[in-house]
Amino acid sequence: MNSTFKVKPGTLVAYSGERYIVVELQTLDTALCRRISSNETVVLACADLQAADSQELGSAAQPQRPELATIPDDVWKLASSQMEVIRRLHEVGRYKRTREQVREAAATLGKSQQTIYRWLKEFEADETIAIFLPKERADKGGSRLSDEVELVVEEAMKRHLLKREASTLKSVHADVVKECGQRGLQPPGLTLIRRRYLAIPEKVRVAKRQGSKVAKERFTPLRGSFPGADHPLDVIQIDHTPVDLIIVDEVYRKPIGRPTLTIAIDVCTRVLMGFNLWLEAPGAASVGLCLSHAMLAKEAWLSERGIDATWPCYGRPRKIHTDNAKEFRGTVLERACQTYGIDLEQRPRGAANYGGHVERGFRTFMRKAHTLPGTTFSNTRSKYDYDSSGKAIMTLKEFEKWFAIYITKVYHHDFHTGIQNTPLARFQEGLLGTDDKPGIGLPERFVDEERLKLDFLPFIDRTVQQYGVRWDHVHYNSDILRSRICERDPKNINEARTFIFRRDPRDVSVIYFWDPDLKSYHEIPYAYLGRPPASLWEVRAAVREQNARGKNNVDENSIFEGIAEMREIEVNAARDTKSARRNEERRRSVDKKKKNAKKDAPEMKTKPVGPEAKAISEPIDLDEEIIMPFDDIDVG
Incomplete structure (x- = not known):
């Protein structure tokens, strides 16, 4: 499928x-x-x-494709090289490539020409690396013409129809019958010949019969200024920046600092495909969250936030363009992009102009943020004596909603001088076409959205022991792991078998186990269900604190005791300390996302057993001083 x-x-x-x-x-x-x-x-x-x-x-x-991280490097490299050859041949066009090009591709890959034609046909339907990975079952074998007959039909149409002195369909059919008879093949009927001819893109037919100039004037969409960005989703640029705004926590409405914004912008149309906001430094996880938001449809996402707007921007990009930061050069991102047939390209060093579209997008968005209370402006000269922290009023959740409304209701409908149109109108023209220019059609929708999100998250190899699995000193266990305890590697019985686990760094209370037999993910909760949800940042901070105290052998109990102590200190200091409020806000956003995910997410195949996780820290008594929102904020 x-x-x-x-x-x-x-x-x-x-x-x-x-x-x-x-x-x-x-x-x-x-x-x-x-x-x-x-x-x-x-x-x-x-x-x-x-x-x-x-x-x-x-x-x-x-039939499902295997987990990305389970594929051996040699198999992955072979599949990648095969996909690259087929991709180049596919881009030539079905009715422009020659038999010699197919023969060269077959010789390069050491495959038969029939295999090359089969791969091309499969690649047209699903441009992912899964086509070239080892299959666990044979093809379904639906009825179709043999590769040899297909080749005879294509060659006959090239000789008789795809030229200035075009003949008729009956002439093509007569030629096909003659050629098939000489090769001992069953010839197709005239109706099939007609269907094959009408399936040829009209642009190709016009170019062959009336000339490339006529076809170009009639069919070529307006070109973008970035190389290769001629259509929507051809090239997406992605980058991070600190937002020029101080945000506040949701309890005390006190400033906690500037969030990081990651955006993915379509170069051809300038629409914003997706974004991610969080309080951590940029990394591979923030890139993956932004990309999954960009590639998936957003109707449910807007509904969850109570936003009455349309954001019809989704789909798989052909190329993702980034700078040379380390979060864009990791194995997780590289393999996920290859799996979905996406080219990952870093801009040349020292060529900042290659990232101009995303940089200009940041400037546009930040100018709008400069109108909000609590802005830091773009530099200290513009700020003068403005008290950004004192004026700040928006929480991270409120700013996310404000930014989404700005994108969907203002930015996408605002005239852009670079494209001489509004971004959304240009996006729609590129997909649906105009009276004199064809569109490329609506993008594909992803069948398994949860799988896509997981594919872009960090992963690790682990064996399953009697206690379950340990990752960063934290233990996880579930019934589905019992049969995997001390399992031997089927390819080498002298070694223990390792399995793939993934996690969302914002909430490490659950990890995701890839079952290589069922070909699906399963949630694996804490081994001790009473542990509170925590972020990876909190776990690692607790480990550093234990090490600083001279405790080299850190165990899980000491980690969560440390987290509980840190949270108690943060709560007591939250009214006065910006960094403490920032840490508390990180945890609060994780708790809310976890509750919403449990409420809205589709049912997993394996559910955690046991009571809900409960927080360790004691409830906070705020009776002594009732704090009302915006009480101490001067908005004048």
């Missing part, structure tokens, strides 16, 4: 248990569909449509 599906005219989709055919795309959010059972046409939201085969097959076993 493909990892994505695309809503486009002619696609078979499912909605509320019934099957529909997409007739046409009306907007970025809606499609006109015809119900197969009654031939009734209705307008449906694209976000509500599903791939028809995913509903029809239901709970039937589906």
Whole structure:
């Protein structure tokens, strides 16, 4: 089963248990569909449509790609090199590439030409590395023309139709019948020849029969100024910056510092594909969270925050462009991008102009942030004697909502001089086309959104012991791990078998175990369910504190005792100390996200057993002084 599906005219989709055919795309959010059972046409939201085969097959076993981190390096390198050759051949175009190019690709990869044609066909449907990874079961073997007959048909159409002196379909069919007869093959009918010809992109047909200049004038979309960014999702630039704003905590409304903003901006259209805000320094996790937000549809995300707006920007980019920071050069990001068929490219050193689009985006967003109470402005000269901390009024959650409203209701609809249009209008033109320019169609939607999010999170290899699994001094266990205790490596019985685990650094109370047999993730909670949720930052801070006290053998009990002591100190000092309030706000945001995730997330295959985790620290008594929001903030 493909990892994505695309809503486009002619696609078979499912909605509320019934099957529909997409007739046409009306907007970025809606499609006109015809119900197969009654031939009734209705307008449906694209976000509500599903791939028809995913509903029809239901709970039937589906072939799934392996976990990224379980693939051996030699297999990964081989698959990557194969995908690169096929990608270059695919970009030439089905009806522009020659038999010689296919022969060269086959010789380079040591495969038959039939295998190259099969890979090309599969790559057109699902541009990911999964096609080239070892399969655990054979292909389903649906009825289709053999590769040899396909080749005969393509060559005949090139000789008779794809040229200035074009002949007729009957001439093509007669040539195909003759050639197949000489090779001992079963020839296809005239109807199939006609379908194959109409399947050739109109731009290719016009170029071959009327000339490339005519085709270019009629079909080529407006070009962007960045190399290769001719269409939406061709190139996305991603980067971080501290926000020019002091935020406050949610309890005392006191300043806790500046958050870090990570954004992903589409170079061709300038729409903001996604962003991430948090209080930690930028790292691989923040990049992964931003990318998953950029690639996934955002209807549910907006609804959770009570934002009445549309943000129809999603999809898999062809290329992600970054600077040379270390968080953009890690194995997790590299493998995840390769898995989803995304080129990861760092800008040349010393060539800051290559990141101009994202930098200009930051300047635009920060100028808007400079209008908020608590802004730090862009420099001290602009700030003068403005008391940023004293004027600050917005929490991280409030600023996230404010920023999302600004993007969806202002920035996307504001005229941009660089593209001579608004970002959202340019994005829509690129996808749906105009009267004289074709669009590329709506992007694919991801079938398994949770899997995509996990693919971009950090991972580690661990064996399963009698106590479960230990990661950064913290123990985890669940019933599903019992059968894996002291399991031997099936490829080498003299070694213990290792398994892949992933985690979200914002909340390490749960890690995710990849079951290599079931080909799915399972939540693994703390081994001791009474532990409070904690961030990775808190765990490592507690370890550093224990080491500073001369305790080299740090155990889990001392870590959580240290976390409880740190939290008690932070709560007592929160009214006076900015860094303490910042740490408390980190923990509070993690707790809220955990509750929302448990409430809204789909049911996992394996659920933690036992009572809910309870906090160690005692409740805070605030009866002595009731603090009302905004009491001590001067907004004049």
